[in-house]
Amino acid sequence: MTASTVSTASDVPAMPAMSADERTHRHVPDEGWHRHPHVDPLAALRRPQDPPWDVYLTGTVFLDVVFTGLDSAPVRGTESWARGMGSSPGGVANMATALARLGLRTSLAAAFGDDHYGDYCWDALAQGEGIDLSPSRTVPGWHSPVTVSMAYEGERTMVSHGHEPPPEEPSPDCPPRARAAVASLTPGVRAPWIAQAAARGTRVFADVGWDDTGAWDLAGLPDLPLCEAFLPNAEEAMRYTGATCPRAAAHALTEHVPLAVVTLGAEGAYAVDRRTGESAEVPAIEVEALDPTGAGDVFVAGFVTGTLAGWPLADRLAFAGLTAALSVQEFGGSLSAPGWSEIATWWRKVQSVEGQDPTALRRYAFLADLVPDEPVGPWPRRRAVPTIGFRPPA
Numbered sequence: 001m002t003a004s005t006v007s008t009a010s011d012v013p014a015m016p017a018m019s020a021d022e023r024t025h026r027h028v029p030d031e032g033w034h035r036h037p038h039v040d041p042l043a044a045l046r047r048p049q050d051p052p053w054d055v056y057l058t059g060t061v062f063l064d065v066v067f068t069g070l071d072s073a074p075v076r077g078t079e080s081w082a083r084g085m086g087s088s089p090g091g092v093a094n095m096a097t098a099l100a101r102l103g104l105r106t107s108l109a110a111a112f113g114d115d116h117y118g119d120y121c122w123d124a125l126a127q128g129e130g131i132d133l134s135p136s137r138t139v140p141g142w143h144s145p146v147t148v149s150m151a152y153e154g155e156r157t158m159v160s161h162g163h164e165p166p167p168e169e170p171s172p173d174c175p176p177r178a179r180a181a182v183a184s185l186t187p188g189v190r191a192p193w194i195a196q197a198a199a200r201g202t203r204v205f206a207d208v209g210w211d212d213t214g215a216w217d218l219a220g221l222p223d224l225p226l227c228e229a230f231l232p233n234a235e236e237a238m239r240y241t242g243a244t245c246p247r248a249a250a251h252a253l254t255e256h257v258p259l260a261v262v263t264l265g266a267e268g269a270y271a272v273d274r275r276t277g278e279s280a281e282v283p284a285i286e287v288e289a290l291d292p293t294g295a296g297d298v299f300v301a302g303f304v305t306g307t308l309a310g311w312p313l314a315d316r317l318a319f320a321g322l323t324a325a326l327s328v329q330e331f332g333g334s335l336s337a338p339g340w341s342e343i344a345t346w347w348r349k350v351q352s353v354e355g356q357d358p359t360a361l362r363r364y365a366f367l368a369d370l371v372p373d374e375p376v377g378p379w380p381r382r383r384a385v386p387t388i389g390f391r392p393p394a
Contacts (some may be wrong), residue, residue, distance in 0.1 A: 038372055039340040040103045041309045042179075051177035053132065055099050055304060056202070058109040058175070058193065059092030059184060061125075062145045062160065063117040063388070066332050068291050070152040082150070086291070087388050088332035089121040090147055094294035095182055098301035098323070098337035100129045104308070107176050109135035111165040113144035120388045124334075135176060139165045151291045178202050179308055182300060183223065187211045190222045198226040205229045205304050206257075207296070208236060216240050218256055229259040229307070231300055237262045246270060247281075261303060261317070263296065269317050280314035282363070285325040294333025299324040301337070315366045322346070322364065344371035 040046075042054060069083025089097070092110055100106045108131050112118040118138060125131045145162025175181065175193045180203045183194050187208075198204055206227040213220075216239040224230060230253055234246035237260075243249035246262045247270050253260035254274035261271040268283035302323035306316030323338055326346060330336035347367045350356065 039370065041305055041370065042104070045309070051179055051202075052105070053107040053176055053178040054104040054308060055180045055182060056107045056109070056135075056175050056178035056197065057092060057095055057099075057182040058135070059095075060145060060162070061089055061093045061110045061112060061121050062091035062147045062162070063121060064088050064090030064147050064149060064293065064333055066149045066151065066291055066293055068151045070150055073152060073157065074150065086332045086335075088335040089124050090294070090333045091145070092184075093121065093125055094297035094333035094337070095301055096125060096131050097129050097334035098294070098298040098327070099182075099304065100131050101337045101339040102301060102305045102323070103340065104301075104305060105132070107132040107135060107178060109175070111142065112136060112138045113142050114138050114140050115143050117144035117146065117388065142166065149291075149293050151289075151293070156292055175202070180205060180304055182207075182304065183227070184209065185221045185223055187213055187215065187217075187220045194223040194226055203228045203308075205231065205300065205307075207231045207300060210236070211239070224256055227257050229261060229303075230257040231261040231263070231303065233263045233296070234265065250279075263299060268321055269299070271313055271317055273313055276313075278313050280312075280317055282314055282317040282321055284321055287325045287329060289328040291330070291332065291336065292328050294336060295324045295328050297333065298327040298337050311366065314363075318363055318366075340370075340372060343367065347371050 064087065066086045066088075067082035067084070068086075070080060074080045092108065096106050096108045106129075108125065110133075112122050121144065122133065122136075122138070126133045142163065142165055145160065147158055147160040149156050149158045175197045177200060178197070181194070181197045183191065183204055183206045185191075185206050185208045194204055204223075204227040206224065206229065208221065208230075211220075218224060218240050232240065232253075234249070237246055237249035237253060238244065241249040241252035243252050246264055250260040250262045250270050250272045253262075254272050258275050259271065259273045261269060263269045264284075266284055266286075268281065270279070270281045272279045299320045302320035303316050306319050311319070322343065326338040326342055327336040344367075347364065348371075350364070351361060
C-alpha cells in the first residue's frame with residue numbers, strides 16, 4: 001500500500017491565545033446570518049440534481065448543562081462551586097450543529113419534549129443554526145432528556161436523566177435524500193434507516209460507543225458493512241480488532257469498511273483508505289481545554305466535510321483535528337462548534353506567531369483557499385450561557 005506524507009509530532013502549529021472578544025461567552029442575538037454560511041465547502045460540486053441535504057442524522061437531543069472551572073472532582077458530602085457554566089442543546093445536536101456551522105445543509109430526525117427545554121433546543125437548532133427539523137417531531141407529555149457534565153483535569157463526568165420516547169413516536173421510516181449520513185452504531189442492534197440510506201447512494205459515516213456487553217465483536221455491528229467510513233477511538237479500535245496498537249487496528253478495520261479513522265487523543269488521528277491505498281497521520285493541536293464536551297462530534301463533522309469536498313486524506317484529518325481543538329475552548333457541545341469565522345481567525349493568527357515551524361504551517365496551508373478574507377457575520381457566534389436563554393429587550 002502506498003501512503004501519503006505522514007506528519008510527525010513537530011508538525012503542529014502553536015495554538016495562539018484568543019482575545020477576550022474572541023472568546024467571550026456572552027449571548028449573541030440570533031439574527032439568522034449563520035443560516036446562510038458565507039463559505040460553502042461544496043460549492044464547486046453542487047449540481048441541480050443533487051440531493052436536497054448534504055448530511056442526514058438521527059438520534060437523541062439532550063439539554064446539556066456544563067460546569068467548568070472545578071479544581072477537582074466533587075467530593076461526597078460537600079458542595080463544590082464551578083467558576084463557569086453553560087447550557088446548550090446536546091446529544092445528536094452536537095454533530096448537527098457542527099455540520100451546519102461548516103456550511104453543510106443538515107437534516108435531523110429527533111424527538112423533542114413539549115417542555116421549555118424542548119422548545120429551547122428546537123429553536124436553537126432550527127432558527128439559530130438553520131438545521132432542517134422536518135423529519136423531527138415534538139412528543140406530547142414527554143420531558144426532554146438532560147445531561148449535567150462536570151469538566152475538570154481535562155476530563156469530564158456526566159450524569160444524565162431521560163426516558164425513551166413512546167413507541168408510537170418512531171423515527172421516519174425512510175430518511176430524506178442526502179449526500180451523506182452520520183450513524184452511531186449500537187452493538188447487536190440494526191438500524192433499518194442505514195440500509196435504506198445506503199441503498200439510495202448516501203455515504204454513511206459511522207462512529208460507535210462503548211460496548212457494554214464486553215463482546216467487542218465486529219459481527220455484532222450489523223450495519224458496519226453498509227458504511228463508507230468508521231471512526232472509533234483508539235481503545236475501541238483495538239478492542240474490536242484485537243490489535244495491540246491503534247494504527248494496526250485501523251488497517252485491520254479496512255477489512256470490514258473502506259475507510260477507517262482512529263482518533264488517538266492527544267496524539268491526533270490516523271486513517272487508512274482501502275480503496276486508494278492511502279494512509280495519513282496528523283498530530284493533535286495542543287490547547288488548554290475549557291470543556292471537551294462534543295469534541296469527538298466536531299471531529300467527525302470536520303472529517304465528513306472534507307470528505308464530501310474531496311480533500312486529500314491528510315487535509316481531512318488536519319481540518320477535523322483543528323475544528324475539534326477550537327471547540328474545546330468554549331462551553332458546551334453544540335454551541336462550542338466553530339464556524340468559518342473562527343477557523344479563519346485561527347489561520348490568520350497562527351501565521352503571526354513568532355518562531356512558528358514552517359512545516360507546521362504547510363500542514364494547514366490548504367485553509368488559505370477556503371477561509372474568507374474578512375470576518376463573516378456578527379462576531380462572536382452564539383455560545384452557551386448559564387441559562388437557557390434571555391428575554392429580548394423591551
